Amino acid sequence: MNSPMLPRGMSRRGLLKSGIAMTTASLILPAGMAMAQSEPKKGGVFRVGIGHGSSTDSYDPGLWDNLYAQTYAAARHNQLxxxxxxxxxxxxxxxxxxxxxxxxxxxxxxxxxxxxxxxxxxxxxxxxxxxxxxxxxxxxxxxxxxxxxxxxxxxxxxxxxxxxxxxxxxxxxxxxxxxxxxxxxxxxxDVTSADGCGGYMVDSYEAGIQATLNRNPNYWKSDRAHFDQIVLLTILDPAARLNALMTGEVDTIDQVDPATIGLLESRGVAKILSISGNAHYVFPMDSRAAPFNDNNVRLALKYSFDRQELVDKILAGHGSVSNDNPIGPASRYYYAEMEAKTYDPDKAKFHLKEAGMDTLEVTISAANAAFSGAVDAAVLMSEKAAAAGIKITVDREPDDGYWDNVWMKKPFVASYWGGRPVEDQMFTTAYQTGASWNETFWSNEKFDGLLVAARSELDEAKRREMYQEMQRIVSFEGSTIIPMYNNYVMALSNAIATPEKVSNNWNLDGFRCVERWWFA
CATH class of the missing domain: 3.90.76.10 (Dipeptide-binding Protein; Domain 1)
Incomplete structure (x- = not known):
């Protein structure tokens, strides 16, 4: 991956050394809510600093796999x-x-x-x-x-x-x-073409660095695409993203490190949106590779760390505990009553013995490109796991190239999911046998059968039962550690206005900040 684009007039060294030079007022909002704003108006250049982006990003829509690619696509394209x-x-x-x-x-x-x-x-x-x-x-x-x-x-x-x-x-x-x-x-x-029917037309693009797009004068949505121009910047480092906002070089950033929110309180030059949904941070294990091919090893790891500690220290409370369940509290069939996994070194030791082991040594490959705080989360997990006889070595990977060289390449990594609006979509994308983004290569015949059957089940009670059973299977037999549901935490310049409701199905207003937001 190429180096992240730096704000105008600032060197990489200057940007990283300057840190958080200003502070901001923060506002924590319920799911989907935002501040009441003025009526939309046209004009201005909207600059967004995004914590993803790769030199290998493609125009092939089937390969879009990070928030930068998704936001860039939302500017160019429509779906059905x-x-x-x-x-x-x-x-x-x-x-x-x-x-x-x-x-x-x-x-x-x-x-x-x-x-x-x-x-x-x-x-x-x-x-x-x-x-x-x-x-x-x-x-x-x-x-x-x-x-x-x-x-x-x-x-x-x-x-x-x-x-x-x-x-x-x-x-x-x-x-x-x-x-x-x-x-x-x-x-x-043509998978090499930028031609779309969306609100913005590509002016220039350098993968992994920046894209500049101009408003489509013939866009059929007259009440959308308010900016004259948008500039999307890849800024992988969280401190650099925050500083770019604070110094006025960008208007919006995604993935604000929750640990910094407490510092952002007095200057009032920006606002924080913290919106809950079904997003979740994960540590997938390759189910084909020893020792992760043994479910008892996977269960030992799931009981070996403190989930609430991660919510408190990594998310600073901007999220909630997950029970290794990819279906979040905002979903129709969320299984809230499922037996919760808590930090239990004795239970972790029991499952190690069931696997024929007294101790276990594994390595987690992590980078903050996966999610803000991923490396620190892995360290916290490692510290707690020691009491169960589990030694977790944390291998800090470079942010550049993480999704190309580490994710789905190494056996135990950090990753993230934005959630999906319905259970079938989440399960089909990431847990069905053979799915391209089944990042653990996990396969479960009973799960696959329930997934097909639930789609055509018309009895609501039976359908709920099926989807909750699938959640239980993933939680207790799956190969993904899902410790927490994360809020979408964004920071916006006070100059930016949003609709009264901001989407909670993905970050940056469901990628559509470029189309739905405007300058106040």
Whole structure:
């Protein structure tokens, strides 16, 4: 990965040495809420400092895998359906969608939408865009969504998608950020092209450094895309990001280190948004590799650290304890009553003995590129695990190249998930056997069967039972340590205005700060 872009007129050394030169007032908000703001107006250059980005970032929508790529994509593209700030589905390129049986879904495609190149968007473009994520040759992270799809075709102004079993949540899958609608030629999209139908058009881009985009004058959403220009900067170091905001070099930053919030109280030049949702920090273990291929070893590790300590010290209270459950409290079928794992060295020792071990030595590979405080979290886990006879060596990896060289390459790492709006989407993306982003390579036949069955279960009580059983399986048999749900913590210049509700389904207003926010 290339070096992060530094604020104008400041060297890397100056930026890192200057630290937090100013302070700000903080405001902690309930899920999805923001401050009441003035009416939107057009104009200005919006600069965002983002703690992700890689020199290997691609225009291929199936490969978008970090917050920078997702925000850059949200500026350029639309999906069939949008997740609104209230968490509900909203029409985007699909004006409407219907299904009589949960298996045949008819999406009416919006007329009058043009791509940045001037080409008129047609249903054929939608089919080409969706088919990019289908088939054995597809490398898309969204490919599992289409495993059940038997046909996608054009029917007049509509696109008709047929799946092999009823699924009431199928429209939610069509909102996934990978499923950008792009121009099609002979049934295929160009994965090297920046052409989209979103609110901004690319002026310049250097992967892993910065992107500059100008407002699309022909954008069909007249009430969105308020900035004249947006500049997206990769600033991997948390202190450098914060200082860039404090010195006025950027207008918004993501992933504010919660430990610094206490310092941000008197100057009043910026505001903090801390919004709870289903996001969670994780430590995946490669289930194919010894000793993590033994579930007793995995359970020993899960009982060997203090989850509340991580919430208190890493999140500074901006989050909550997770029971190794990727389904968060904001979800419909969240299993709040599941038996909680607490710090229990004796239980950890019991599971080690069940694995035929008296002691255990493992290495966690971590970097703050995974999440702010990831290295410190791994150290805290290591300190507590010693009482159970577990020695955890923390290998601090470089932030640059972490997602290319460490994640899904080394057997025990730090990672993060933004959560998903529905259980099926989260489980299909990260836990189904063979999924591209199944970062532990875990496989469980019972889990896979329940995942398929729950999609078409119409009895609400039975469906809830199925999804809660899947949560239990992942928690007690899965290969991912999930210690905490993290709030999305962002810092905004006082010059930036937001809608009354800010999305809690992803950071930066569901990636759409570039489209939904404006200068006050």
């Amino acid at each position: 359906i949008e997740i609104g700030a209230d968490g509900n589905l909203a029409p985007e390129i699909a004006e409407s969608w219907t299904s009589a049986d949960g298996m045949t879904w008819v999406f009416k495609i919006r007329e009058g939408v043009t791509f940045h190149s001037g080409k008129t968007l047609t249903p054929d473009d939608v089919v080409a865009s969706l088919n990019h994520h289908r088939g054995d040759a597809s490398t898309s992270a969204a490919k599992p969504y289409f495993d059940a799809v038997t046909d996608i075709k054009v029917d007049g102004p509509n696109v008709v998608i047929t799946i092999n079993a009823p699924n009431a949540d199928f429209p939610y899958l069509m909102s996934d950020y990978h499923l950008a609608i792009m121009p099609g030629t002979d049934g295929k999209i």
